[in-house]
Amino acid sequence: VVFDVVQGTNDSIVVCKVLAAAQGYFHDDFLRHFVCKVSRRAPLINRGYYVHWKTVDHSVKQFFHATKSCSRRQILSLGAGFDSLYFRLHAEGALGGVTVFEIDFPEVARRKATLINSNTCLKPGHVARLGDCLKSADYGHYNLIGVDARKEQEVEATLSRAGLQWDAPTLILSEVVLTYMETQWSDAVIGWAAKLLPQSMFVMYEQIHPDDPFGRVMQNHFLRLNSTIHALKHYTDTVAQTQRFIQKVLHCMYADCAEYFYSICMLELLIDFG
Numbered sequence: 001v002v003f004d005v006v007q008g009t010n011d012s013i014v015v016c017k018v019l020a021a022a023q024g025y026f027h028d029d030f031l032r033h034f035v036c037k038v039s040r041r042a043p044l045i046n047r048g049y050y051v052h053w054k055t056v057d058h059s060v061k062q063f064f065h066a067t068k069s070c071s072r073r074q075i076l077s078l079g080a081g082f083d084s085l086y087f088r089l090h091a092e093g094a095l096g097g098v099t100v101f102e103i104d105f106p107e108v109a110r111r112k113a114t115l116i117n118s119n120t121c122l123k124p125g126h127v128a129r130l131g132d133c134l135k136s137a138d139y140g141h142y143n144l145i146g147v148d149a150r151k152e153q154e155v156e157a158t159l160s161r162a163g164l165q166w167d168a169p170t171l172i173l174s175e176v177v178l179t180y181m182e183t184q185w186s187d188a189v190i191g192w193a194a195k196l197l198p199q200s201m202f203v204m205y206e207q208i209h210p211d212d213p214f215g216r217v218m219q220n221h222f223l224r225l226n227s228t229i230h231a232l233k234h235y236t237d238t239v240a241q242t243q244r245f246i247q248k249v250l251h252c253m254y255a256d257c258a259e260y261f262y263s264i265c266m267l268e269l270l271i272d273f274g
Contacts, residue, residue, distance in 0.1 A: 010081035025050040034082035079177030106146030179231040194248040
């Protein structure tokens with residue numbers, strides 16, 4: 001894998017999210033602070049990012065509801081990039097008893113730390129550099145960590161130093177992240193997550209069905225970017241993905257995002273005529 005290309009997908013993704021939010025597909029006041037310049041995208045791309053955002057938001061809220069009686073809860077976001085989830089949840093007052101840990105390549109984490117520290121809208125009180133971590137000294141809610149998710153021992157040691165509690169209920173987020181890794185590496189990440197975090201809920205947002213029209217278009221798109229989506233070749237449908245997680249001793253269920261896609265038609269009418 002050419003990992004500088006993979007890291008570059010972060011910039012493209014955050015631009016697309018900013019545009020979708022600006023068009024009213026979802027509400028997020030913080031994404032725009034991570035982008036210098038935007039350009040228009042096709043409506044179909046806005047729909048895709050609405051479905052992406054809605055799916056993750058629903059999963060987070062479900063986790064909060066299921067663990068509301070727990071005194072300590074955690075979110076671990078793999079390959080978080082310039083995601084604004086922490087800032088949005090903090091603004092909503094939804095982070096009671098929840099600590100957010102984000103991990104990504106060190107260079108991506110450094111860039112995000114620089115943006116946070118230079119922007120009063122993002123900077124959560126006094127933000128201190130603590131080794132590989134960017135930790136909010138005021139809240140203790142947010143940890144930004146530069147580490148390669150494939151390096152299990154380094155991940156475990158760094159997250160332990162940052163204060164992650166391995167036995168606490170944890171929501172693990174992987175939003176189109178593991179699929180960029182060669183399959184033996186992405187399977188290994190799922191494996192260490194299952195082993196180290198026994199009280200976890202793993203939410204993975206990834207493409208399936210490589211041979212339908214959309215699947216072929218997306219594969220060609222990523223090939224042009226020199227960034228293959230590896231898992232799509234090995235885990236082609238929900239059955240295969242379910243077995244992938246069950247083999248790692250993780251309970252598994254999947255959500256059909258079609259209802260979110262169809263609901264966007266009414267939303268677009270409201271946007272056009274509102």
